[in-house]
Amino acid sequence: MGDAEGFFERVDAGRFLATEYTRGPWDPGAQHAGPPAALLGRAVEDRPDARAGMRIARITYEILRPVPIGALEVATRVLRSGRGTEVVEASLTPGGGAAPVMVARALRIRVAEEAVPAVVPGPQVPPPGEAGAVPFFPVPWETGYHTAMEARFTQGAFVELGPGTCWMRMRVPLVAGEEIRPLDRVLVAADSGNGISSVLDYARFVFLNGDLTVHLHRHPVGEWACVESRTAVDAAGIGLVDARLHDEKGPIGRAAQSLFVAPR
Structure with missing residues (x-):
C-alpha cells in the first residue's frame, strides 16, 4: 500500500487531485477507469440542484482518452428533467483548459412513494466469505488500483482465461477523509469486468474498453461488490464484456464494456 489516504484528495467542491491508488495496469501516468467513474457518479448525486427522492438507474461513461493522474475538475449539468426521470451529464477534465477525458450520462428515476413487489432476478453467487483472496495479474509498479482493492474470486482468476466471478x-x-458510499463500491469495481473475464493473453494482445x-x-x-463477468471477441477485433453485478444480498444490476482488441 502507498501513503495516500484515498483514490482522490479534494481540493474544493469541483476539483480533485488523483493519488497513486488510481494508477491502472497499463500506463504509470494513467488511471484505471474505475475510480474516476465512481467520482463522476458521486458528482451526479452530490450536485447542489440534485432532486431528492431519485436514484441512479443507469450511467454510461465515454472514456475519451486516458485519464491522467493529477489535478482534475468535475462539472455537471442537467440535460432533461421530467416528473419521474432526469438525465444528468458529468464531465472530468484535467486542469489548464484541456478537453474532457471522461464524460458520463446518468439516468435518475424517482423512487416510488409506495412500495411495489420486489422481484429478484437470478441466483445469488457464493458470498465473499467463501472466496479466496487472489493477487492481480503482474503490474510493473508497486502501488496502484491493484493495491487499493481487495479481490476474491469464486470462479476464475485474473491470471486465468475465461469467465470470472470476483x-x-x-x-x-x-x-x-470522506465516507465510502455503497455506490462508490460498485462503480469503482464495475470497470474491472474486462480483466476479470479476459479471454486472450494480455502479454500478446491489448483489449481496452472505451x-x-x-x-x-x-x-x-454493504462493503463488497461482485462482478460476474463474461467476454466475447470477434475476429474483427471488437469485443463485449457482459457482467452481472451483485452485493451480499443478491443481484443489483449489470455492466457492459465495448472492447478494442489487437495484437501487441
Whole structure:
C-alpha cells in the first residue's frame, strides 16, 4: 500500500487531485477507469440542484482518452428533467483548459412513494466469505488500483482465461477523509469486468474498453461488490464484456464494456 489516504484528495467542491491508488495496469501516468467513474457518479448525486427522492438507474461513461493522474475538475449539468426521470451529464477534465477525458450520462428515476413487489432476478453467487483472496495479474509498479482493492474470486482468476466471478472491496475511500458510499463500491469495481473475464493473453494482445455502462435496479448495500463477468471477441477485433453485478444480498444490476482488441 502507498501513503495516500484515498483514490482522490479534494481540493474544493469541483476539483480533485488523483493519488497513486488510481494508477491502472497499463500506463504509470494513467488511471484505471474505475475510480474516476465512481467520482463522476458521486458528482451526479452530490450536485447542489440534485432532486431528492431519485436514484441512479443507469450511467454510461465515454472514456475519451486516458485519464491522467493529477489535478482534475468535475462539472455537471442537467440535460432533461421530467416528473419521474432526469438525465444528468458529468464531465472530468484535467486542469489548464484541456478537453474532457471522461464524460458520463446518468439516468435518475424517482423512487416510488409506495412500495411495489420486489422481484429478484437470478441466483445469488457464493458470498465473499467463501472466496479466496487472489493477487492481480503482474503490474510493473508497486502501488496502484491493484493495491487499493481487495479481490476474491469464486470462479476464475485474473491470471486465468475465461469467465470470472470476483468480489471486490475498497481498501481506501474514494475521496480521502470522506465516507465510502455503497455506490462508490460498485462503480469503482464495475470497470474491472474486462480483466476479470479476459479471454486472450494480455502479454500478446491489448483489449481496452472505451466505454462502460452500469444499470442498477437496486441500490447497493454493504462493503463488497461482485462482478460476474463474461467476454466475447470477434475476429474483427471488437469485443463485449457482459457482467452481472451483485452485493451480499443478491443481484443489483449489470455492466457492459465495448472492447478494442489487437495484437501487441
